[in-house]
Amino acid sequence: MKGPMAREPGQMEQPSARQLLSSQGFDEGMAKKGKELVNQFYILMKTAHIHEPANVALDTPVENVVRTLKELWQWSEDVHLRLEGDSLLLDDLKLRMDIEGFISFASLIEALKRLQIGGLLFKKSTGAEELKRLVYILVQTSPDAEDPYQEVVGKMKQAGIAGIEVDPFEERTETFENILRDTKEMAKSTYFRTMTAVAEVMDNIKLGQAVSVKRAKRVVQGMVDLLLQEESTLLGLTTLRSHDVYTHHHSVNVCILSLALGQRLGYSKKKLTELGIAALFHDMGKASIAPEILNKPTDFTEEEWQVMRRHPILGVKYIIKLKGINEMTIRMVTGAFEHHLNYDLSGYPKLDSKWELSLFGRIISIVDCYDALTSSRVYNRVPYPPDKALRFMLNKSGRAFDPVLMKLFVNSIGILPIGTLVLLDSNDLAIVVQASSNPERMDRPKIKIIADPTGKEIDGDIVDLSELIEKSGQSIVGIKKIIDSSKHKIDIGRYFL
Ligand SMILES: [Fe+2]
Numbered sequence: 001m002k003g004p005m006a007r008e009p010g011q012m013e014q015p016s017a018r019q020l021l022s023s024q025g026f027d028e029g030m031a032k033k034g035k036e037l038v039n040q041f042y043i044l045m046k047t048a049h050i051h052e053p054a055n056v057a058l059d060t061p062v063e064n065v066v067r068t069l070k071e072l073w074q075w076s077e078d079v080h081l082r083l084e085g086d087s088l089l090l091d092d093l094k095l096r097m098d099i100e101g102f103i104s105f106a107s108l109i110e111a112l113k114r115l116q117i118g119g120l121l122f123k124k125s126t127g128a129e130e131l132k133r134l135v136y137i138l139v140q141t142s143p144d145a146e147d148p149y150q151e152v153v154g155k156m157k158q159a160g161i162a163g164i165e166v167d168p169f170e171e172r173t174e175t176f177e178n179i180l181r182d183t184k185e186m187a188k189s190t191y192f193r194t195m196t197a198v199a200e201v202m203d204n205i206k207l208g209q210a211v212s213v214k215r216a217k218r219v220v221q222g223m224v225d226l227l228l229q230e231e232s233t234l235l236g237l238t239t240l241r242s243h244d245v246y247t248h249h250h251s252v253n254v255c256i257l258s259l260a261l262g263q264r265l266g267y268s269k270k271k272l273t274e275l276g277i278a279a280l281f282h283d284m285g286k287a288s289i290a291p292e293i294l295n296k297p298t299d300f301t302e303e304e305w306q307v308m309r310r311h312p313i314l315g316v317k318y319i320i321k322l323k324g325i326n327e328m329t330i331r332m333v334t335g336a337f338e339h340h341l342n343y344d345l346s347g348y349p350k351l352d353s354k355w356e357l358s359l360f361g362r363i364i365s366i367v368d369c370y371d372a373l374t375s376s377r378v379y380n381r382v383p384y385p386p387d388k389a390l391r392f393m394l395n396k397s398g399r400a401f402d403p404v405l406m407k408l409f410v411n412s413i414g415i416l417p418i419g420t421l422v423l424l425d426s427n428d429l430a431i432v433v434q435a436s437s438n439p440e441r442m443d444r445p446k447i448k449i450i451a452d453p454t455g456k457e458i459d460g461d462i463v464d465l466s467e468l469i470e471k472s473g474q475s476i477v478g479i480k481k482i483i484d485s486s487k488h489k490i491d492i493g494r495y496f497l
């Protein structure tokens with residue numbers, strides 16, 4: 001934090017309070033409070049969207065933010081929440097976005113960026129009333145204004161807000177490290193933003209409201225751009241799992257994996273975007289299925305299966321109700337309708353006339369099956385490790401799946417897909433983080449060591465096994481065997497966050 005840490009010229013060189021505290025988990029404590037602040041501030045903004053300022057619904061969210069600010073003020077004069085690239089920082093401490101907080105993080109970052117605001121500084125004098133006024137200014141300022149930032153500043157002045165300052169959004173200087181870090185961060189925030197877009201569409205369908213996929217289209221376009229530079233980071237993120245929002249993760253994963261396959265088919269950006277959208281909303285029909293069925297921890301009864309099998313048709317119904325029918329919506333219709341149909345036309349919905357599967361439908365059905373096998377929809381089902389899922393699917397190639405696309409899919413994610421847990425010859429445990437750069441040696445991907453031979457967890461090096469082929473005398477020579485991560489209760493996804 002700024003204030004108390006700044007050293008006056010000539011002052012004795014003394015360790016700052018922060019340096020002193022860092023050994024006592026100070027940063028961790030600050031980061032935790034910072035995350036709380038982001039979450040509470042987001043809830044406050046969301047509440048202000050729905051309710052008038054005088055509504056009692058505002059009381060608790062305002063109190064929560066003020067309480068957290070007070071806790072943070074114990075450490076410093078000002079609480080400075082700011083944007084850098086696609087990250088949120090508390091002064092210069094980066095707040096790491098995690099699965100629980102992703103919606104608050106992504107939404108707050110987006111809201112600030114849209115208003116061209118780069119930071120919020122809360123002085124120690126900030127009170128509940130000022131905070132409330134600021135939030136209404138933020139919520140009521142249109143991002144389409146000519147200079148939304150200046151408009152916010154003007155309104156704050158008018159409202160007499162002196163305890164809070166806003167910074168303008170600044171694009172960062174483009175050093176090589178920044179660009180590299182930013183694209184990684186961008187991949188993460190794109191992943192979570194896409195999840196938020198799916199959640200929004202599904203919620204609106206549930207509420208029977210008019211639905212638009214405009215925002216989703218924008219995020220998918222961003223994802224297509226990213227795929228070209230950060231494919232392995234995006235593929236790594238598909239290993240993220242959360243039972244609570246399974247359908248949302250699954251939708252985004254199917255989108256990313258479909259794009260990876262579409263790219264190998266030489267699709268244009270426009271076509272990739274259409275494929276991405278169709279993949280993202282292939283399970284749209286699940287929006288109206290009761291969560292008790294969707295998240296049922298045990299097997300479905302026959303009646304429940306019947307409900308589940310209706311989702312492709314329901315999906316089609318929702319898609320044709322979307323605002324504006326165009327080429328993209330037609331693509332979406334085929335994705336939703338065909339993704340549980342097999343290559344030999346078995347599967348569901350049952351067809352009573354001749355049918356020719358679309359390429360999009362065939363792609364999505366492969367990817368959909370892979371993601372479903374490798375993740376666990378319910379707590380008690382053990383997910384397949386990636387290599388086992390691929391073998392299982394290859395066995396069904398030609399009957400369930402288009403054999404050419406199936407081969408291409410294996411090529412695009414590798415025989416040892418990202419997220420595979422492996423035991424090395426050195427008895428170190430590692431996970432695959434990138435497909436092999438040598439197409440001749442797909443068995444030698446890039447790996448990250450996560451545990452030493454004694455089983456102790458370590459933050460090990462990233463090793464490119466394809467580069468270690470000739471070099472003799474290396475302790476790490478290759479992969480001894482593939483390990484089933486579910487048996488070892490290792491949360492693979494966290495290595496990609
Ligand atoms: Fe489905």
Ligand SMILES: [Fe+2]
Binds near residue numbers: 282368
């Ligand atoms: Fe699905």
